[in-house]
Amino acid sequence: DSGVTQTPKHLITATGQRVTLRCSPRSGDLSVYWYQQSLDQGLQFLIQYYNGEERAKGNILERFSAQQFPDLHSELNLSSLELGDSALYFCASSVGEAGGPGEQFFGPGTRLTVL
C-alpha cells in the first residue's frame, strides 16, 4: 500500500457523459500527478499540482480538467467522454519541490470504461 488512495476503483459510463476521479495523496505530500494508461501503452502524463496550484501540464485534452483542494486531495474531471478515453487513470504523489525531484508513489488506479 503506497498511502495514495483513489476512488472509485472501477467506473463504467456512456459516451458523452462526465465523470470525476478522486485522489488523496500520502500524508505530507504536496504534489499530485495524474496519468492515463491505455491498453498496451505506457503512462501518459496529464497534469501536476503542487500545494493547490497547477505546476505542469502534459498531454491533457481540453475536455479534461483537474484541481487540487486545500486539503490536498485532487480531482480529475473528464467530460464529453469518448470510447478512446477508456483507460486506467493513475494518481501519484510526492513530497514535491521542497524535497527536490523524488519518488512518486502511485495509487491503485481507476479503471474507466466508456461504452
Next chain:
Amino acid sequence: GENVEQHPSTLSVQEGDSAVIKCTYSDSASNYFPWYKQELGKRPQLIIDIRSNVGEKKDQRIAVTLNKTAKHFSLHITETQPEDSAVYFCAASIKGNQFYFGTGTSLTVIP
C-alpha cells in the same frame, strides 16, 4: 516537450542471466530519471532512480547508468529471477515536475 524512447519493447532472458533496458531522452533540462516496475493489473513502483549529477547507482541486483552527454540511461538487472518478470518503464523529469515515461519493456524471465 520531452521525448523518451525505450528499447527493447520485449525482452526474454534465462533465469540467472542479465537484462539491460535502454532509454534516451531529448530535453537536456531533464535532471531526474526514475525506473518503475509494473506487474499486471498493479500500480507502477519505483525500483531505482538517478539524478543528473550522478553517473551510476546500484542497489543489490539492480543498477542504473546515466550518460548526460549522449542523453541516455540504462537499467541493468543481474542474476534475474522469475519474479523480475514485469513491465519496466523509464522516465525523465525536469526538477520533479513533468514526468515523461518510455513506452515500457515487457521482461520475461524463463525458469
